[in-house]
Amino acid sequence: MNLVNGRLGKLEYNNQITDTVVVMLIERNRNIHKLLLAGCVRITDVSLQVIVTYGKQLVILDASSCLKTKKEGVSMLIDRLPVLLQLDVSPLAMYYQ
Numbered sequence: 001m002n003l004v005n006g007r008l009g010k011l012e013y014n015n016q017i018t019d020t021v022v023v024m025l026i027e028r029n030r031n032i033h034k035l036l037l038a039g040c041v042r043i044t045d046v047s048l049q050v051i052v053t054y055g056k057q058l059v060i061l062d063a064s065s066c067l068k069t070k071k072e073g074v075s076m077l078i079d080r081l082p083v084l085l086q087l088d089v090s091p092l093a094m095y096y097q
Helices: 019-028 045-054 071-080
Strands: 034-036 060-062 086-088
Touching (some): 019 045, 045 071, 071 086
Parallel strands (some): 034 060
């Protein structure tokens, strides 16, 4: 999937999106500004770590309903991505554990 206007194509609510896919996408599209992963239920904090490492230009991230992400991964995003202006991580799995 290629970067178009600082944004990857439609990824939301795709149960085929895994951490491996996110790693590949972010490593190849480091200038991404907007990433919508809502409902990608197979991604974990591994994906969030890759986003922090390579997605330094990311301004908008929607990881809502990514139920395998945890509080620690979200904290890492907040702490290490100062340009991130919009973050949606609701509901987190921590509310159900």
